[in-house]
Amino acid sequence: xxxxxxxxxxxxxxxxxxxxxxxxxxxxxxxxxxxxxxxxxxxxxxxxxxxxxxxxxxxxxxxxxxxxxxxxxxxxxxxxxxxxxxxxxxxxxxxxxxxxxxxxxxxxxxxxxxxxxxxxxxxxxxxxxxxxxxxxxxxxxxxxxxxxxxxxxxxxxxxxxxxxxxxxxxxxxxxxxxxxxxxxxxxxxxxxxxxxxxxxxxxxxxxxxxxxxxxxxxxxxxxxxxxxxxxxxxxxxxxxxxxxxxxxxxxxxxxxxxxxxxxx
Numbered sequence: 001x002x003x004x005x006x007x008x009x010x011x012x013x014x015x016x017x018x019x020x021x022x023x024x025x026x027x028x029x030x031x032x033x034x035x036x037x038x039x040x041x042x043x044x045x046x047x048x049x050x051x052x053x054x055x056x057x058x059x060x061x062x063x064x065x066x067x068x069x070x071x072x073x074x075x076x077x078x079x080x081x082x083x084x085x086x087x088x089x090x091x092x093x094x095x096x097x098x099x100x101x102x103x104x105x106x107x108x109x110x111x112x113x114x115x116x117x118x119x120x121x122x123x124x125x126x127x128x129x130x131x132x133x134x135x136x137x138x139x140x141x142x143x144x145x146x147x148x149x150x151x152x153x154x155x156x157x158x159x160x161x162x163x164x165x166x167x168x169x170x171x172x173x174x175x176x177x178x179x180x181x182x183x184x185x186x187x188x189x190x191x192x193x194x195x196x197x198x199x200x201x202x203x204x205x206x207x208x209x210x211x212x213x214x215x216x217x218x219x220x221x222x223x224x225x226x227x228x229x230x231x232x233x234x235x236x237x238x239x240x241x242x243x244x245x246x247x248x249x250x251x252x253x254x255x256x257x258x259x260x261x262x263x264x
Contacts, residue, residue, distance in 0.1 A: 007106065009131075010106060013139065014106070018099065024040065026090075029044075033145060044086075049079075050137050051104070051105040054134055055104040065119055109128075114128075132164060136162050136221060139217055157196070160192065163198060163213055166245070176250065176251060186205060187201035188201055191211070206234075207241075222245075225260065228256075
């Protein structure tokens, strides 16, 4: 997938999330989501804060660095502090700020020259990789919103940047749990919604993960338990990876229980 496709996919995924919340009444914004203690408003507030940071990283690195220098070592406290000003808004205000920060970040990321890195939370990364991380955020939190509102989301091949990002960050699950990353090579064979097969990793790897792209993305965002997905593994290390896979830094969280969405 080309770099420009990543930015187009980011915008399209954001549009899908926007459509789910655009016409909600106040009660709809207060709907509880599968993330304990989080309503639809919390999900959008978190996305708004994340996109604000991404926009600053791409367009105003100095302000971004000043902002992140004030972060504490408490992950949850940082998340709550970032969401607070957005949660203080009424639904119409939150929706407006979400759309503004989204548009700003999308434009800023797409404008970064391909060879230029942008600062981020751990190390500088290409804007295209940061856009793929944004896709991951939209997919995961968008799924929480969809589950809360009973919306069935359509999946397309624009999931590829998220799949590529999850492959790139395959070791995050170990880091989140204080485990040593094994010295192995994983092979990923992921089937796109169109039926194409996306292959990553050595062709002769003994540890192999296979499955549909949508299920793979639900796994790495921890929005479904592995028992409820058609993602399979060959090899003991690959099998263990399915238990700990996550495409984001920070605490893994409780994830979802087996069968929690059996009726969806």
